[in-house]
Amino acid sequence: MADAVHVRGLTKTYGSLAAVAGIDFAVPEGKVFAFLGPNGAGKTTTVEILEGLRRRSSGEVTVLGLDPWDDGRRLHAKVGVIPQEFRFFEKIHPVEAIEYYAALFGTRVDAMGLLRRVALEDKAGARFETLSGGQKQKLGLALALTNDPTICFLDEPTTGLDPQARRAIWQVIRDLRSEGRTVFLTTHYLEEAQILADQVAIIDHGRIIARGTPDEIIAQHGRPPRLRVQAGPGMAPYLREALGVTATFVDGYVEVPLPNKHEALRILSALEGSGVPWEGFATVTDTLEDVFVHLVGRMDDGVLKPGAPP
Amino acid sequence: MRPRRIVADLKVFGRNYLRNAVGLFFSLIFPVILIGLFGLIFSAGGATTVTLYTQNFDAGSNVSAQFLSALNATGAVQVQLVGPTLNMSSWLGANGHPVGLVIPSGLGSAYLAHRPFAVTLYTNPTDAASSGIAYAAVNYVLTQFNLNASHGSTILFATTANVGSPLYKEIDYLVPGLIGFSILTSPMFAMVDISSTYRKEGLFRQLSLTPLTKGEWLTSKIIWYVLLTILSAALMIGMGVYYFGAHVTVSLEMLPFLVLGPFFFVSLGMFAGSIARTPESAAIIGNIITFPMMFLSGTFFPVSLFPPGLQTFARILPLYYVIDGLNQVMLFHNLAAAAVDLAVIGAASVVVFVLAIVAFQWRER
Numbered sequence: 001m002a003d004a005v006h007v008r009g010l011t012k013t014y015g016s017l018a019a020v021a022g023i024d025f026a027v028p029e030g031k032v033f034a035f036l037g038p039n040g041a042g043k044t045t046t047v048e049i050l051e052g053l054r055r056r057s058s059g060e061v062t063v064l065g066l067d068p069w070d071d072g073r074r075l076h077a078k079v080g081v082i083p084q085e086f087r088f089f090e091k092i093h094p095v096e097a098i099e100y101y102a103a104l105f106g107t108r109v110d111a112m113g114l115l116r117r118v119a120l121e122d123k124a125g126a127r128f129e130t131l132s133g134g135q136k137q138k139l140g141l142a143l144a145l146t147n148d149p150t151i152c153f154l155d156e157p158t159t160g161l162d163p164q165a166r167r168a169i170w171q172v173i174r175d176l177r178s179e180g181r182t183v184f185l186t187t188h189y190l191e192e193a194q195i196l197a198d199q200v201a202i203i204d205h206g207r208i209i210a211r212g213t214p215d216e217i218i219a220q221h222g223r224p225p226r227l228r229v230q231a232g233p234g235m236a237p238y239l240r241e242a243l244g245v246t247a248t249f250v251d252g253y254v255e256v257p258l259p260n261k262h263e264a265l266r267i268l269s270a271l272e273g274s275g276v277p278w279e280g281f282a283t284v285t286d287t288l289e290d291v292f293v294h295l296v297g298r299m300d301d302g303v304l305k306p307g308a309p310p
Numbered sequence: 311m312r313p314r315r316i317v318a319d320l321k322v323f324g325r326n327y328l329r330n331a332v333g334l335f336f337s338l339i340f341p342v343i344l345i346g347l348f349g350l351i352f353s354a355g356g357a358t359t360v361t362l363y364t365q366n367f368d369a370g371s372n373v374s375a376q377f378l379s380a381l382n383a384t385g386a387v388q389v390q391l392v393g394p395t396l397n398m399s400s401w402l403g404a405n406g407h408p409v410g411l412v413i414p415s416g417l418g419s420a421y422l423a424h425r426p427f428a429v430t431l432y433t434n435p436t437d438a439a440s441s442g443i444a445y446a447a448v449n450y451v452l453t454q455f456n457l458n459a460s461h462g463s464t465i466l467f468a469t470t471a472n473v474g475s476p477l478y479k480e481i482d483y484l485v486p487g488l489i490g491f492s493i494l495t496s497p498m499f500a501m502v503d504i505s506s507t508y509r510k511e512g513l514f515r516q517l518s519l520t521p522l523t524k525g526e527w528l529t530s531k532i533i534w535y536v537l538l539t540i541l542s543a544a545l546m547i548g549m550g551v552y553y554f555g556a557h558v559t560v561s562l563e564m565l566p567f568l569v570l571g572p573f574f575f576v577s578l579g580m581f582a583g584s585i586a587r588t589p590e591s592a593a594i595i596g597n598i599i600t601f602p603m604m605f606l607s608g609t610f611f612p613v614s615l616f617p618p619g620l621q622t623f624a625r626i627l628p629l630y631y632v633i634d635g636l637n638q639v640m641l642f643h644n645l646a647a648a649a650v651d652l653a654v655i656g657a658a659s660v661v662v663f664v665l666a667i668v669a670f671q672w673r674e675r
Contacts, residue, residue, distance in 0.1 A: 053518065087512055104315050104318055104522050105521060
């Protein structure tokens, strides 16, 4: 399968500051690629270089085989973009906005059909200034689809949206993928990346620190599965003593590494024999969010935060 | 340049504009209010008759009655009789009246007997204009009476005419002047604001992702402001002609100025907004460019009334050539002079359009 995006040795410097410090990655055609990183990591700069909105300092970049800066006009005919915090003319209605984009691109579109696709048909005649944040992003998504793009760049399309609006946009992204389009997604929400993305790359301080499928990244950088038991702090020293395992007490739970399923049986029978009160248990594995915390070291309520390198 | 894209952008911009009450007010209603306001001021100021408070102690004679009606007939003064018991000098001073006339008893008999006789004119040096008008009117009537008494006749005389021949009133100059004002302010303020806020809000970046070019975008703005200017000029001419009796000629020769004016100022506004880093500094740059032109290009008063130094300064202001051109076409019918104005504003427009295209960037470097 050919690559829709190819990046090799990409840098972007502002004076002595390297916003992007030599990165390589590729996005296969027809896949959803999630580009993750805390604020200030170089994420948006990279996306804007790929979109042809910003000039790179050095490196090779092709999108659909075209140089985004030099062949921007040819590329834009095949690309759909939602920038961060999509803005439009305040007094214009969504249906007029779509007709405007269609006229600019010289394409014929069913404006109402496109609005139905992003669940915005009931606001077709509302002024842009009266739309909520989620509705504005949905219009941005509809406009990004006006030219029937081969690849869509969605830069934090769900930031600040309520769960319902976020799920509506997720469904559109799934539909785009099933239509064979490539989706380049940046997001602060790691759950979103884990659910939607075929491929993930994590950028921090201008460098890619992990890439692969979500499962590959978790397998590579995550901790092994663990048995989690709801028990008092006295249980951890008991298990360490009785079984010789590295049991830890964290936030009201005792966690014990689980190298294989037989180990679970051994731990459960030790729990029964401990005489220490305990409630339920579960096996847990790391999520992409856990891996991110581990790699980047900065998370708050499921959202990446900028900070010092780990 | 693709007309399809220009028309699409024009439609969206126009709709957005028409749904914005503030923009509409400043581009269409405000110029009409201005012409109404200045029309009222000038039509009130047009009555320059000085009231001449007069004590007539010779009320019984026909001669004094004829003398007073001759004074009224000059049109420069309006005689207002006051009671004979007043002390004229102190009464005028106490009531703030600048001029007064006292006709002593015996004027009629002295005139018929060809005996020298004086009337007294009170004037106030602090109101030189009224005093001068009253002095001239009284002397003029006295001279006529003297000539009449000696059976002489006027040999040398002057007729009066305004520059450019037919008689122009202030409102006649005001109509092209305020059309020029509207050509300046509406696109300049809008484009300075648009260029900086679109950039700040990322709208230019979004548009750069479509096939629309900078030239097409700017052309659609120029077309919009040309349409708006023609509409606003029609409203102002209508108001000036029907409410204030302005004598202006409406002709196709106005059109080049109604096109090139907005062309120039849309481009200049775009250029000014593009070289500014923030919307705040854009507004300052816009004001520095706009305000001198607003007052010194012949908008409210003809440039010919300015002191010579200011007249020279006015000639470096682009709006001067728009207003002068409109004056030449609408008032003086001097197409040769209008052609010179047109050449200047046309060349300037092309230069500023190119500068604006170069200065404003869709994308980041």
